[in-house]
Amino acid sequence: MQQDPGKNQYASMTDETLMLAYADGDAVAFDELYARHKPGLYRYFLRQLNQHPELANELFQDVWMKIINARANYQAEAGFSTWLYRIAYNRLVDYWRSNPHKQQHVEYDDSLQSTGHAPADHMQQKQEQQYLKQAIAALPEEQRNAILLKEEGALSLADIAEITGVNRETVKSRLRYAMKHLKQVLNPLRSVT
Amino acid sequence: MSEFEQQKDYQQFHKAYQQSANELPDEAVDAAILSAAHKAVEQDNVAGIDTQPVKRAWYVPLSYVAILVISLSVVMKLAFEPVPETPFESEKLSGQMSKKEIAQGKLSPSAKEESSAGMSADTVTDSVVEFSLQQKPVAAPSQFMAREEKIMDQELESRSRQKNMMAVKPQAEQPATGMMSQPRRVTSADTAESLPAVAALSAQTTEKADTLVDEQAIAIKELEQLLENKMIVELRNKLQDYRKKYPITEQPERLPESLLQWEKLNMPENITGSTEKDSLDIPLTPSP
Numbered sequence: 001m002q003q004d005p006g007k008n009q010y011a012s013m014t015d016e017t018l019m020l021a022y023a024d025g026d027a028v029a030f031d032e033l034y035a036r037h038k039p040g041l042y043r044y045f046l047r048q049l050n051q052h053p054e055l056a057n058e059l060f061q062d063v064w065m066k067i068i069n070a071r072a073n074y075q076a077e078a079g080f081s082t083w084l085y086r087i088a089y090n091r092l093v094d095y096w097r098s099n100p101h102k103q104q105h106v107e108y109d110d111s112l113q114s115t116g117h118a119p120a121d122h123m124q125q126k127q128e129q130q131y132l133k134q135a136i137a138a139l140p141e142e143q144r145n146a147i148l149l150k151e152e153g154a155l156s157l158a159d160i161a162e163i164t165g166v167n168r169e170t171v172k173s174r175l176r177y178a179m180k181h182l183k184q185v186l187n188p189l190r191s192v193t
Numbered sequence: 194m195s196e197f198e199q200q201k202d203y204q205q206f207h208k209a210y211q212q213s214a215n216e217l218p219d220e221a222v223d224a225a226i227l228s229a230a231h232k233a234v235e236q237d238n239v240a241g242i243d244t245q246p247v248k249r250a251w252y253v254p255l256s257y258v259a260i261l262v263i264s265l266s267v268v269m270k271l272a273f274e275p276v277p278e279t280p281f282e283s284e285k286l287s288g289q290m291s292k293k294e295i296a297q298g299k300l301s302p303s304a305k306e307e308s309s310a311g312m313s314a315d316t317v318t319d320s321v322v323e324f325s326l327q328q329k330p331v332a333a334p335s336q337f338m339a340r341e342e343k344i345m346d347q348e349l350e351s352r353s354r355q356k357n358m359m360a361v362k363p364q365a366e367q368p369a370t371g372m373m374s375q376p377r378r379v380t381s382a383d384t385a386e387s388l389p390a391v392a393a394l395s396a397q398t399t400e401k402a403d404t405l406v407d408e409q410a411i412a413i414k415e416l417e418q419l420l421e422n423k424m425i426v427e428l429r430n431k432l433q434d435y436r437k438k439y440p441i442t443e444q445p446e447r448l449p450e451s452l453l454q455w456e457k458l459n460m461p462e463n464i465t466g467s468t469e470k471d472s473l474d475i476p477l478t479p480s481p
Contacts, residue, residue, distance in 0.1 A: 034227060057218050061218075064230075065229060068229055068230050151211075179200070179206060186209065
């Protein structure tokens with residue numbers, strides 16, 4: 001299968017260069033940028049909003065529209081990922097402020113992991129993924145936010161600290177607590193298999 | 194890789210999470226976002242909007258610096274320019290004429306012009322000064338002379354102020370020819386040129402008065418010595434000459450009391466103006 005040479009050119013460019021190119025009027029640069037960050041950003045919203053795809057789509061679209069409208073103000077000194085997820089985080093905070101009743105805590109169901117028998121491989125994998133998503137949703141808000149920014153945004157501890165407005169050690173502590181909770185979910189599953 | 198990422202638990206979680214991460218947004222949302230992005234760029238190209246931050250041209254900061262330098266230089270020039278307060282000071286500053294030159298009559302051409310032709314506003318004062326110089330030189334006590342000098346200085350100072358005002362006024366009334374035109378500031382040189390005649394007259398007066406005071410003092414001293422030595426004939430002659438020079442009616446008397454007493458007794462014509470001769474029989478000093 002022959003690849004488009006123009007697309008290859010954009011694939012080798014950094015996020016920052018692509019954003020600057022888009023700000024200069026290169027729409028194809030935006031296509032590449034969007035393709036890179038679309039899945040991660042969408043999943044960030046999806047996990048934060050308790051697996052509500054409609055809400056996740058709405059906020060996801062809002063964030064990209066903000067990126068498009070603010071293209072002229074973008075400066076290459078700030079990493080694109082940090083900029084993108086800062087906008088996403090702020091949008092999420094705004095949403096929760098305007099809809100406090102929708103920010104409900106999800107309890108993890110222990111009965112799901114104590115079936116006592118080993119399922120078939122694909123079933124077991126699917127079940128494990130389901131448990132993991134549920135465990136993430138059950139995390140306290142700060143821990144969930146930290147682990148999702150780490151996983152979906154591939155951000156450093158310093159970047160997460162900058163976005164969430166806390167220091168680096170606090171982020172590290174939140175991630176450790178989050179891992180402690182998730183380990184409780186993951187280990188029994190593995191011991192069963 | 195950070196310390197946190199190196200943990201075994203995290204690596205397990207990461208692997209499991211990435212396997213589960215397969216959700217994607219709706220295609221409709223994708224299409225809407227991409228079309229909005231393309232549309233925005235097309236609108237920019239049509240409208241010709243420059244989305245880049247405005248870059249300042251090099252000449253903008255340069256112009257700021259130039260304005261600053263010009264303003265500072267003007268302020269410095271105005272702040273540190275010496276403004277003479279008296280005509281004599283102005284002469285020192287301008288360095289055009291020394292006091293002696295003025296006294297000797299070496300006036301600058303402009304000064305001569307002004308002294309001969311101009312100064313309509315000061316005509317009265319000029320005539321007063323000239324009159325005082327034309328008068329017969331009279332001897333005066335040092336206190337009197339000092340007071341007279343003071344009055345003369347005050348007069349000259351007030352005249353210099355008037356001159357300054359007159360020099361500024363007509364220039365301010367001139368129409369402006371450009372952005373930089375403004376009323377000319379009166380400099381020390383202007384003041385020095387406008388008042389040389391007055392300064393010359395003042396110097397002459399002062400010098401003459403000094404000479405007179407000295408001569409009179411010497412004469413009085415001589416008379417006192419003659420009286421002390423009882424050289425009556427010479428005393429009478431000298432006193433006669435003294436009175437010719439310094440009549441008693443025209444000024445405050447400077448002769449000491451002893452000489453005045455002797456004059457009253459022996460030469461009453463000097464005081465009363467009568468021509469009748471006094472007798473010489475009146476004793477010079479009371480006999481013991």
